[in-house]
Amino acid sequence: MTSDTFSFKMGSFQFTTIADGVSKRDFQSVADLFPDAPRPSFLKALKEEHANQQPLDWSMNCLFVQTRDHNILVDTGIGPREEGKSGQLMDRLKGISELSSVDTVIITHCHGDHIGGLVNAEGKLTFPNADYLMQDSEWEHWMGEEGVVEKANQEYAHTLRSKLHPIQERTDFFKGKKELLPGIWSVPAPGHTPGHIGLLFESEGQTLLDLSDTLHTRVQFTHPDWSPRFDTDGKKAAQTRREMLTIAAEEHHLTLFYHLAHPGLGTIQQKGEGFKWQPREGEH
Ligand SMILES: [Zn+2]
Numbered sequence: 001m002t003s004d005t006f007s008f009k010m011g012s013f014q015f016t017t018i019a020d021g022v023s024k025r026d027f028q029s030v031a032d033l034f035p036d037a038p039r040p041s042f043l044k045a046l047k048e049e050h051a052n053q054q055p056l057d058w059s060m061n062c063l064f065v066q067t068r069d070h071n072i073l074v075d076t077g078i079g080p081r082e083e084g085k086s087g088q089l090m091d092r093l094k095g096i097s098e099l100s101s102v103d104t105v106i107i108t109h110c111h112g113d114h115i116g117g118l119v120n121a122e123g124k125l126t127f128p129n130a131d132y133l134m135q136d137s138e139w140e141h142w143m144g145e146e147g148v149v150e151k152a153n154q155e156y157a158h159t160l161r162s163k164l165h166p167i168q169e170r171t172d173f174f175k176g177k178k179e180l181l182p183g184i185w186s187v188p189a190p191g192h193t194p195g196h197i198g199l200l201f202e203s204e205g206q207t208l209l210d211l212s213d214t215l216h217t218r219v220q221f222t223h224p225d226w227s228p229r230f231d232t233d234g235k236k237a238a239q240t241r242r243e244m245l246t247i248a249a250e251e252h253h254l255t256l257f258y259h260l261a262h263p264g265l266g267t268i269q270q271k272g273e274g275f276k277w278q279p280r281e282g283e284h
Pocket of ligand 1: 113114213
């Protein structure tokens with residue numbers, strides 16, 4: 001076990017967060033991702049939230065869940081890359097379990113840093129024994145005839161589709177809030193992408209709420225209305241962010257975010273017009 005993985009038990013569920021990789025970002029480069037936020041206010045809030053310490057960790061926190069009957073992976077990281085660094089998820093997961101032991105892969109949404117690991121460098125399924133779960137509207141957004149990617153970056157669209165085609169036959173497309181597996185519910189969280197979901201895990205009265213890309217940087221706890229440029233619908237994303245953070249605070253869920261510093265776990269309280277993030281004790 002290294003600082004790139006973090007395991008904990010909750011009821012009958014064994015959770016392990018696995019960092020697929022971490023990039024270091026200075027404040028300016030984070031601010032560049034939020035062109036619609038007023039720059040001076042954004043930088044001031046960012047400095048306060050991080051006690052003026054930069055660069056900050058921009059992580060990719062995948063989640064491995066072992067239940068009595070299933071080995072479940074939530075999102076697959078960036079996967080193999082010809083240029084630059086490939087994702088570390090597979091190597092780190094192998095330290096815990098065989099890739100062939102994963103029987104379910106849940107996809108929160110189809111951005112490249114979440115589905116890149118669906119296939120390996122040879123184009124074969126990384127998890128040969130897995131079935132896949134995805135909200136139907138997310139598939140439709142990227143793969144449907146009316147898919148927005150037709151009009152967007154063709155190369156990006158082509159890469160995404162080459163990752164998604166191989167899983168089509170093995171994917172169960174669901175709609176809305178649904179119990180996907182015993183104790184595991186989808187929580188629709190649209191805005192970042194149309195079919196983006198969170199997940200609520202509950203075992204023996206304890207809960208974990210995985211909000212994935214509902215939020216990308218800690219500044220958005222105090223300023224939930226600020227959306228980054230890669231939120232497909234920034235206004236909808238802001239509305240969803242506020243709703244989800246309110247639920248997390250009111251229902252006292254341990255909460256996980258994909259891009260916060262690994263392990264990306266903490267609790268949320270309402271504070272003034274926004275929220276306060278309390279990273280899980282012992283973490284930073
Ligand atoms: Zn992401």
